[in-house]
Each structure stands twice: as C-alpha cells, then as structure tokens.
Amino acid sequence: MGLPSINIVFQTVADNSIKMSQKGVVGMILQDPIVEGAFTITKVSDMDTRFSEENKLYIERAFTGYINQPRSLVIYAIKVTGEPEEQFPSLKAGLDYMATQQIDYLVGPYTTNETQATEIKTWILERRKENTTPKAILPKLAADSEAIINFSTDAITVGEKTYQANAFCSRIAGLIAGTPMTISCTYAPLTEVSNIERKNKSDMDTAIDNGEFILMHDGKKVKVARGVTSLKTIGEGKNEIFKKIKIVEALDMIRYDLATTIEDTYIGKFANSYDNKCLLLTAIKGYFLEMEAAGILQEGTSSVEIDLDAQTAFLKEKGTNVNEMDEQEIREADTEDKVFLKATVKVLDAIEEVSLNVAV
Structure with a gap:
C-alpha cells in the first residue's frame, strides 16, 4: 500500500490555484579547494573563513537581499583539486544533501556551466513531484518551468570586478528570497552594480517574453527588469500567472x-x-x-x-x-x-x- 498519500492538486481554472513553502532560505552548492561538507549560516560572519575569496564574495552577494536578507544560507561545499574555474564535477553530493533540507531557492557554484545547471534543473523538477517546493536560479538555461529562474545578464560591474551570469546567481537568489510575498522583485535596485550588458527596450521585451530574468539600466541605476520565471509554454493546468515569481x-x-x-x-x-x-x-x-x-x-x-x-x-x-x-x-x-x-x-x-x- 505504501505511505498514505497527499495528492493536493492545484490547477488553474480561470485564475490560479495554490501552493506554499517557507520563505527566505537559499541553498548553495559550492566548489572549494579546502572546505567541504554542509553548513547553515544566518549572516556573513558565520561563514568558514577558509573558503576561497571568490566563494566568500559569492556568499556575501547572497546576503545582500532586497527588502530583507535571506533567513539563512544552506551551503554544501564539494572539495575540488586545482582551480575551481576549471573544475565541473557532478553536483550529486550537494543535491542529495539539499534533498534533506527545506530550501526556497537553490544556486550552483559561481562557475556553474550548462551541464551542472541542467543537473540542478532535473533535480528541482523531480523534487517538485514529491510535494516539495524548491526553485532554482540558473545561468542562461531556458528551462521552460515556473520552478526555474533563467538569469541571463552578463558583464555585471561591481567596483573593479565584472561578473558573468553564473557568478551573480547567488545575488539574485538572495534578492528574491529577501522580497516580501506581498510585493514583487520587479524594479528592485541593485545599488552596488554600476553597469551591465545593456539592451534596448525591444530586446529586453523579447528576453522577458522568452522567460529570461534580466537586469536593466534605466539611465540612473541598475534594477530587475521584471520578476519572471522561465516558463514559456502555457497549458496543462498552467496559465500566464505561472510566469510570475510572486x-x-x-x-x-x-x-x-x-x-x-x-x-x-x-x-x-x-x-x-x-x-x-x-x-x-x-x-x-x-x-x-x-x-x-x-x-x-x-x-x-x-x-x-x-x-x-x-x-x-x-x-x-x-x-x-x-x-x-x-x-x-x-x-x-x-x-x-x-x-x-x-x-x-x-x-x-x-x-x-x-x-x-x-x-x-
């Protein structure tokens, strides 16, 4: 007979139907030459000081938040030899650990490539079949799913550093996790960012319609263009509302x-x-x-x-x-x-x- 089952199916009729998970927790899988294992931290000063400088910055960006900071960061570090930028191991150990945690948004390493992003996407979609509600911020992955945010902005300038989309996914995860559920993250400013890969209005509209979460420069500041998921295909119990993160x-x-x-x-x-x-x-x-x-x-x-x-x-x-x-x-x-x-x-x-x- 198996375990007693709960099959709460929320379908959209004219509007929508429902779902809920504890807000504010970011899951993060890292690759590091020294640190390995699981950690839960609630502020930047809690992090292991042995993390590489890039991992420290990646963690700090997550805690920037928006209206609020994320409630906590659940970290799983995979030890790698050599330069992390040149290593793209399977993230299975980290994903197995995250399956035992209640997280809202998951990100991969700051060097996440397409193979690793696809591995995370597959894990997210499988987990959501089991009445759990994790979501992920992934770099340049057209997942066509309400559970995946496809972050695609490159050339993000912060101080003297310039980041590509994969290295800024933790910032976006923290921003969304720090957004109260009564508002959206649309037009949320990223005050530390001075410049980005810029697009004209037509290109931004196309990107958003394509399920891309992008940043924009309004002439004064950099901000979120619109809080959208990667969902493009409408039907099978999902309508337009599932394109919105809120x-x-x-x-x-x-x-x-x-x-x-x-x-x-x-x-x-x-x-x-x-x-x-x-x-x-x-x-x-x-x-x-x-x-x-x-x-x-x-x-x-x-x-x-x-x-x-x-x-x-x-x-x-x-x-x-x-x-x-x-x-x-x-x-x-x-x-x-x-x-x-x-x-x-x-x-x-x-x-x-x-x-x-x-x-x-």
Missing part, C-alpha cells in the same frame, strides 16, 4: 503549508467520517482567510469543498449506484481511506504596469 511563490507556500499540515495533523489521526472531512474543510478555509487578511490572496475569492466529481468517480469504481444518490448523499458517502477536496483561490499580483493619461 505568484509561484505564493502558490508554493500554500501547497507546502497545506500538505505538511494535513500530513502532520490529519492523516492517520481521524476516522474518515463526513464530520471529520468537514473539520478538515473548515481548517483549510480558515487558512485561506488568513492568507486573504495578509494580502497574499484576494479577499473573498477562496473556497474549498468536497470534490463531487472525484468522489462520484471513486464511488462508481467501487460499484456504488450513484444514479440513485443526490449530491448530499454523495458528499456523505463512505470513501474508505480517501478524501477528495478541491479548492479555488486567487493570488494577489503586484502593481507592475501603470497607465497614466494627463490632460492639459
């Missing part, structure tokens, strides 16, 4: 919270009666109301109920003559160890476009 974060958060709460509080602890199903419905509705009050979900749009279609299909499969039952009888019917629910929510987006007509 929306995906909220959906991830809700999915994680509901899955873990149901697992910890309900599974195996209640008889599967109609009354106990109603208790679960009430608890989930209360959770949605809290999300509405926090400004994450739109007020008055959340609902959760017994999924009549799924429950009817189950009863038919078990040989029950549902044609002689009304809807309430179907709701109250014995479904053995299964609970069929469906929910509808609307995540509040951030203001990102303003049209202003001035009459004179």
Whole structure:
C-alpha cells in the first residue's frame, strides 16, 4: 500500500490555484579547494573563513537581499583539486544533501556551466513531484518551468570586478528570497552594480517574453527588469500567472503549508467520517482567510469543498449506484481511506504596469 498519500492538486481554472513553502532560505552548492561538507549560516560572519575569496564574495552577494536578507544560507561545499574555474564535477553530493533540507531557492557554484545547471534543473523538477517546493536560479538555461529562474545578464560591474551570469546567481537568489510575498522583485535596485550588458527596450521585451530574468539600466541605476520565471509554454493546468515569481511563490507556500499540515495533523489521526472531512474543510478555509487578511490572496475569492466529481468517480469504481444518490448523499458517502477536496483561490499580483493619461 505504501505511505498514505497527499495528492493536493492545484490547477488553474480561470485564475490560479495554490501552493506554499517557507520563505527566505537559499541553498548553495559550492566548489572549494579546502572546505567541504554542509553548513547553515544566518549572516556573513558565520561563514568558514577558509573558503576561497571568490566563494566568500559569492556568499556575501547572497546576503545582500532586497527588502530583507535571506533567513539563512544552506551551503554544501564539494572539495575540488586545482582551480575551481576549471573544475565541473557532478553536483550529486550537494543535491542529495539539499534533498534533506527545506530550501526556497537553490544556486550552483559561481562557475556553474550548462551541464551542472541542467543537473540542478532535473533535480528541482523531480523534487517538485514529491510535494516539495524548491526553485532554482540558473545561468542562461531556458528551462521552460515556473520552478526555474533563467538569469541571463552578463558583464555585471561591481567596483573593479565584472561578473558573468553564473557568478551573480547567488545575488539574485538572495534578492528574491529577501522580497516580501506581498510585493514583487520587479524594479528592485541593485545599488552596488554600476553597469551591465545593456539592451534596448525591444530586446529586453523579447528576453522577458522568452522567460529570461534580466537586469536593466534605466539611465540612473541598475534594477530587475521584471520578476519572471522561465516558463514559456502555457497549458496543462498552467496559465500566464505561472510566469510570475510572486505568484509561484505564493502558490508554493500554500501547497507546502497545506500538505505538511494535513500530513502532520490529519492523516492517520481521524476516522474518515463526513464530520471529520468537514473539520478538515473548515481548517483549510480558515487558512485561506488568513492568507486573504495578509494580502497574499484576494479577499473573498477562496473556497474549498468536497470534490463531487472525484468522489462520484471513486464511488462508481467501487460499484456504488450513484444514479440513485443526490449530491448530499454523495458528499456523505463512505470513501474508505480517501478524501477528495478541491479548492479555488486567487493570488494577489503586484502593481507592475501603470497607465497614466494627463490632460492639459
């Protein structure tokens, strides 16, 4: 029979459906000539001073954040011989460790190449099939997934140094992890950056539509052009909203919270009666109301109920003559160890476009 399963499927009907994970934790896999193993740090001064200078800077960039700093950095260092810039080992050991941690955003080494980025992408997509919600910031990888941010800006100048996209992924991860869920990271300034590889408006629009997370220079400062994921293909339960990091974060958060709460509080602890199903419905509705009050979900749009279609299909499969039952009888019917629910929510987006007509 296996473990009791939670199959909370959030599909977008006219808007979207949901998900949740704890915000603010960045996972980081490093390659270092001296340091190896796992570390969790909450500030720059916690880091192992034996890390290479480039790794120290990579860690520092993650802690720059945005409105807030990341809550913590979960680091796994892989020891390499020779120059890290010339070594591209498998990241499996680091990924295996990250599978035991609750992280929001994962980045590879500051030298991440396409092979390593693809390895991380594959791991992320597999993990998300298991009711976990990690996402990754990867350099120049067109993943076509809401769980991957495709960071593609090069020639990033900070002081006397110039970085390519792979070396700046930690900065982007920290920035997104430090963005409150009630706002987006669109137009977030990177005050330490003096210049970047610049694009004209048409090229920036094309890049964003292509699922690229890019930086822009507005003539005064460098900032995030738009907080988008790498998702391009619409369909199969995903609509345009899954292209926005803010929306995906909220959906991830809700999915994680509901899955873990149901697992910890309900599974195996209640008889599967109609009354106990109603208790679960009430608890989930209360959770949605809290999300509405926090400004994450739109007020008055959340609902959760017994999924009549799924429950009817189950009863038919078990040989029950549902044609002689009304809807309430179907709701109250014995479904053995299964609970069929469906929910509808609307995540509040951030203001990102303003049209202003001035009459004179």
